[in-house]
Amino acid sequence: MSNKIRAKVVKGDQVRFISHLDLMTTINRALRRAKIAIAFSQGYNPKPNVSFASALAVGLTSDSEYIDFELEKDIDIREFQESLNNALPEGIKIIRVAKIDGREKSLTSQINRANYLARLELxxxxxxxxxxxxxxxxLSQDKIMIRRKRRRKKDRVFDIKPLIYNLEVVGVQDDLATINMLVQTGSSGNLRPEEVINALADYFNVIAPAKLINIHRSGLYIKVGEEILTPIEAVVKGN
Structure with missing residues (x-):
């Protein structure tokens, strides 16, 4: 029996401005408060065996973050979810859990699609x-070139069109628009949602990038062949 649990986590408005590192610290503190016996890595500087999916940028909200936990002993997943939720601050909540096989690949090596909802002013x-x-x-352009600034490195200029899988308007009210996008993420390539919005703004002057109101990550996915699954769907199907 595996002692690993995969959790789907909400990061709400109350904690949108905490960093990924702060989120990791918050989760680990909650594990201690909940008295959940987490397993630790081996070696000189052991660390909790808690693995996060693609990092969420500061200022973004999400209802589709994923975390893998390795425990010292088997525990009922509902008990785990309830105990940890009771120890977490407002704005962070586990909404689904599933047992995973001990041989399951890491989240970062599997996740390759991310869905975002961007609300902006026209x-x-x-x-x-x-x-x-x-x-x-x-989207009809042959190429969509952007410049990505990098610290202590030369700026990277590249074509983002192959990294955009879907881009659509889902709502307009007066001068406010909501745009849905499915883009590539993960180790094979990562496109930030604000880069798509800035590219749109550069192409035509209807969108004001400085007036981007908020971005919400609504999904992380694993594409295998023709199937696109959530990290929990992939686990359930594999079992």
Whole structure:
């Protein structure tokens, strides 16, 4: 019997400005408060065997973060979920759990798709159909080049079009628009949602990148062949 648990976690508005490192610290403190016996790595500097998926940027919210926990002994997953939720601060909540095989690959090596909802302000009022036409025009380019600034490294200029799998307008109200995007993430390539919005703003002056209201990560996925599964669906199907 495996002592590993995969959890789906919400990061809400109350904690949107804490960093990924702070989130890791918060989770580990909650494990101690809940008296959950987490397993530790071997070696000179042992650390809790808690593995996070793709890091969420500061300022973003999410209802689809994933964390793998390795415990010292088997525990009922509902008991684990309830105990840890009682020890977590407001804004962080485990909403689903599943047992995983001890040989399961790490989350970071599997996850390769991320879905985001971006809410932003337009420079002028447009109908949803007009904005959808502009998105289609934007995606019809042969290449969508951006410049990514990097600390202590030369800027990287590259084509993001192959990293965009879906980009659509899901709502417009007055001068506010909501855009849904499915993009590549993970070790094979990572596209940030704000880079897509900035590229849209550079292409036409309807979107004001400085007036981006919020970005919400609504999904992380594993694409294997023709299937796109959540990290928990992949575990359940594998079992």
């Amino acid at each position: 420079n002028k009022v447009l109908s949803i159909d007009d904005l959808r036409e502009k998105i289609i025009e934007f």
